Amino acid sequence: MNPKFYSLPIEKQTAILNAGFHVFSQNTYKKSPMSEIAEAAGISKALLFHYFHNKKELYLFLWDTCCKITVEEMTRSGAYKQTDLFGSMDYGMQAKLRLMRKYPDIGVFAVRAFYEKDPEVSADIQKSMGQYLEIHAAKKLQNLDPEDFIPGIDLQMMYKEMYWASEGCLWEYIQRGCMNVDAMEKDFRKLLDFWKKVYLRKSREETRDDGKDI
């Protein structure tokens, strides 16, 4: 990959990145033409080939930057430092939203690349995964105090359920095509509030008096 890419104005750099993310997120690796990427980025195909020797190199570069960017944003958000569960979820969510605002298709690109089966790239993708995978660990659960939550609740299940719900919400926006990040943030925040009210013991105590009949 040509280092001159980095001396491009940043808007053009992200334009190229986003064009790549977009095209590769819509189709298989083999069915994603370089010409389409160039057009989406607003440059000529020849220039795209000037920055990246071939399609494979561009693809793997996109994958690498995708991973790097995500990890950076997540660690920088402080989501991993926070000990409070909902707090760290909030920070993590904000980091994700910031990412999607700058790179609308990075999420879909990531999952497609991860499950890409084309032998020309799949091996390299899987090989580079080792470094990034353990970060997402769900060890969050280990240092949770059950006393904070409503009695008898399965904390692992609760966490899984919250993860799925936020993923489901996210996919609803993704599928729609146009990424309205502001509306997404509102929805996520409503989810967080809902969970706090339902799962946390303290907030339950406050409203418990209403329901002591029967």
Added chain:
Amino acid sequence: MNPKFYSLPIEKQTAILNAGFHVFSQNTYKKSPMSEIAEAAGISKALLFHYFHNKKELYLFLWDTCCKITVEEMTRSGAYKQTDLFGSMDYGMQAKLRLMRKYPDIGVFAVRAFYEKDPEVSADIQKSMGQYLEIHAAKKLQNLDPEDFIPGIDLQMMYKEMYWASEGCLWEYIQRGCMNVDAMEKDFRKLLDFWKKVYLRKSREETRDDGKDI
């Protein structure tokens, strides 16, 4: 579309359907070649063109059968007749699982087709949507008795959250590529049990004694 398609042995019919669902779910309409569909169905391209005059006809046929099949399965499941929320969710889930067992890619195909932008087919897709859209209505919420649930809970939010969680769970399987429907059913059932325990008032009453301290 050639009516002789229907006189094929049913396994071959579903093989062709699934091949179409699969290929069209992986790529854009334009980037999904008929040859690939034929190969996935285990027949020659020429024969595929014998049953469907051209690509567009096959695509719209797939879309129509997709809608028809789904509506049939959902109404037949009794999910719409049930008045109990979790019961109807259970039935609906079972119907969905039955569908995905028979047509593993029908879900992804449906969303991709719905948001397909290719002018050759998008208009026809959108036109035929009118008939099917109102069925999915969330009027379930109207005849829910708040007394059944824990006090102070936002029922609409609860329903949305449950919907998102099941979608998120489903997408996790879908993205992985291989569709392990049995594992999916287990996960869904665990979700349902979890929700019942957390949201329903009755089940909360039973476990409340454990947590009356402070």
Added chain:
DNA sequence: GATGAAGTTGACCGATACGGTTAGCGGAGG
């Protein structure tokens, strides 16, 4: 304003893949 380096592109190349057609194979039924 001449010069040269750097940035950028339209046009091109060989190969392949596409949607769709057709001639013909093989088997069953008369």
Added chain:
DNA sequence: CCTCCGCTAACCGTATCGGTCAACTTCATC
């Protein structure tokens, strides 16, 4: 033996692909 019918290999004209290259623009330097 003929004929119908399910089915396919091979084919056709065209479009598209990854990748290259010569030439054009831009712009700083002298």
